[in-house]
Amino acid sequence: MTNAKVNVIKGNRLLTVSEDRLNAFLQQGYDQVDLKGEVVKRATGGKNVSVGEYNKLLGKLENAQGSEELEKLKEENKKLKAENTKLKKEVDASKKGE
Known part of the structure; x- marks a missing residue:
């Protein structure tokens, strides 16, 4: 004890x-x-949350998850644009070599 x-x-x-x-x-x-x-x-029990507060927090959670998806999509878009630029340069270089 x-x-x-x-x-x-x-x-x-x-x-x-x-x-x-x-x-x-x-x-x-x-x-x-x-x-x-x-x-x-934090407490592990014994607390009640009003429906209004729950819905407000649920909305914030959904927005946060949406912004995480948005960030992933922006990162993927950035990679694809870089790859596209690289491929365009390769095509231009091969056209000049012909």
């Missing part, structure tokens, strides 16, 4: 609990925070 103490927060309630009980508090919806109040470990 350890005697180390950690801070947990839920809403505006800040508690100091033993490290042994940390997992129980995480399951109840408390986040572990450091002395500055920054989250060290």
Whole structure:
């Protein structure tokens, strides 16, 4: 059994609990925070998210996935343009050699 103490927060309630009980508090919806109040470990349960907030985050996720696809396509386009330029130069060089 350890005697180390950690801070947990839920809403505006800040508690100091033993490290042994940390997992129980995480399951109840408390986040572990450091002395500055920054989250060290997120809650593993006990939290509810409104439908509006869920839909908002879902939209952001879909946009982020779309931008990842866009970046992949831009990279592929860049490679294809470079290949096209190289092939055009080869064709021009072969025409001059004839």
